Amino acid sequence: MAKVKPQDIDCVAYTKGPGMGAPLVSTAVVARTVAQLWNKPLLGVNHCIGHIEMGRRVTGAVNPVVLYVSGGNTQVIAYQLKKYRIFGETIDIAVGNCLDRFARVLKISNDPSPGYNIEQMAKKGEKLIDLPYGVKGMDVSFSGILSYIEDAAQSLLDSKQATPEDLCFSLQETVFAMLVEITERAMAHCGSEEVLIVGGVGCNERLQEMMGIMAAERGAKVFATDERYCIDNGAMIAQAGWEMFRTGHVTPLVDSWCTQRFRTDEVEVTWRDDSGEPI
């Protein structure tokens, strides 16, 4: 335990959304309870902003273009005029969802996570299978790739045209190339020289490597966190909550609800100035 007493605490931050309903509700109830018990202000935090602020905190990135990739999200975000604006995103399913569903097709184990196992198998893959490539402007689409590989996987394996490792390798190479491409487009668009990868899929070392090559080619820096901070964690909600609290945010008790739908660009970023510097 952190050996923190209630009097050491300034405020109570909780995840307002987005996320799954049940965990959101139970957390909100606990947060409300302890806030009232200890008489501390409440702060409803956007989950995605938690990732961004924790990533900035841990890596020291100042004003990066953020690639947020997880089971439920695929977004390219950049700070502009008091908002984390979404420059690119998936127009159908999230990249992590695509990987998870593909893992089910190949009956890849969930232990410790399908994405981790795909990554390990992909390291042994050699052959690149042609897959659809879904970049539309700064947006991406994964559903076409998923349905293509769902249809083709069995026959490719049966005819020995590809091994399961080849399929993992091909899928990673294709979807990560798409992600790096839209990230680079956003960087060009915003004139940014930093890129930060957050979210569960951001742990993938091949994705980090590809992003690193792209960044090096344009004289930019890539920032990535390890699995402690890439995947969801409580500290990131505290970090974002602190930024909000120190710049005057408070969530009144009546507004301390939670929501499964909560866009990154709905939050007023009060803790950064117009040029992105901290206030």
Place this chain on the structure above:
Amino acid sequence: MAAKMEDSTRGSGDSSVTSSNMTEIPTVAQIIERQAASGESSAAGGGTGPPGSLHHPGFALFKQGAEARLYRGTFLGRPTVLKERFSKKYRHPRLDEKLTTKRTQGEARTVARARKAGIPTPCIYFVNYQSNCIYMEDLRCATTSRDYIVAVQSVGAGDSFRALQPIMDKIGKTLATMHDGDIIHGDLTTSNIMLKQDASATEPEVVLIDFGLSSVSQLAEDKGVDLYVLEKAFLSTHPNTETLFRIILKSYTKHSRKSKDVIKKLDEVRLRGRKRTMVG
């Protein structure tokens, strides 16, 4: 030079006509002229870069994009822009080659298709599939709609909407023609929508460029996504221009034969973004 002088005469003529209500709001012709004079045009038509590229003698680099370099020079006696797609090292070499070739070829094919449908695009002079280079017409007297919108907005807050309206109308009409020809641009931004006005022209003309991500499709879904891509690029490049973008859609709806289904799909795609639960 002669063209420039004619431009400036017409430019000042324009402003004298409208000086009573919109003194400072520049016309497209004035923006083009201003950029040509300062030599810092973002459009293909302004200044020149350092002379002589190693791989392309006689051509000077003027823009380095994420996946292509643009050079300016002379080809068979014509002012020419050379667009060279280069390899991206982060991609698997086979995927990289496939994408680079596909996009070079796709751009050439769609430019031809667009022109057949009556959409002005720069004329292609030569395609080198070996080096993924496209040699095309250097648009003279042109600016990006991005630069134009920014310039107009920077001077007149109240009147800028009214000043930009005719151009937005034209853009909507051009996009309608494009989609009616089953052409999906794939990367619509205000930088890829050019405004061209030759010395002899009385009003600007919309010219579409950058067809590298284009495709051919009859599906309302694909057209809806195409508009969605533009909407996002438009609103993120030009904050608080929702009403301006609405003119484009209104004009699109008016001019496209199949606009009803496309706009319905656009609404759907927008909602998909808003509705997605985005679980951690």
Place this chain on the structure above:
Amino acid sequence: MFDMTMLLLLLLLSSYDYNIRSVHTMEVSTTLDLYPDTTVSMVLFSGVTNGSEVRKKIMDGTIEAAVINAQMICDPFQVLVAVNKAVHLDKLDKKKTKTVFGEILFNLSPGNNILAAYQKFGVQDAERQDVLVVLLNDLQGQQLQQVSNIIQGTRIPLESLRDIRDEQQIIKLFKISEAERRVGRLEDVVVCRMATKDAG
């Protein structure tokens, strides 16, 4: 007559230049930007009466030139675009036809049928016709002399192409719609079609 030709050739050779010489010259020469070692010369003949003989001499290799039906040419630029592509594909050994001159005719045409390209853009059967002769690397003028000896017609300035071109026939062959016609000058419309015809 022979002396006159030689004199004219000498005059032309003396002012060989990397730029197109276009003001009232009978022969226009230029080098290709991408292949500076290749010189292209264009000569326009009017009222040619021995079309079938010329064709024979092309077939048997006596004439080493592209002899083009001048009615189908909007502008010399169109020819240069076809030549550039022919030389490019020749260097890569990717020609669709046997000779670089055949390739020039093929590149001028809208389709992928070689025979149709020759029929439309090559020498015609007509009793009188205007032809544009394209020579490559004829630095000493020997090929031009050979061609001039065979072709029975009058040399006229290249600028006359404008008056010779048959817009209706060109529009018909390339199936250029009203909408496409409005996109730009006729030569640009045609050139863009030529340059993109193998884009699939």
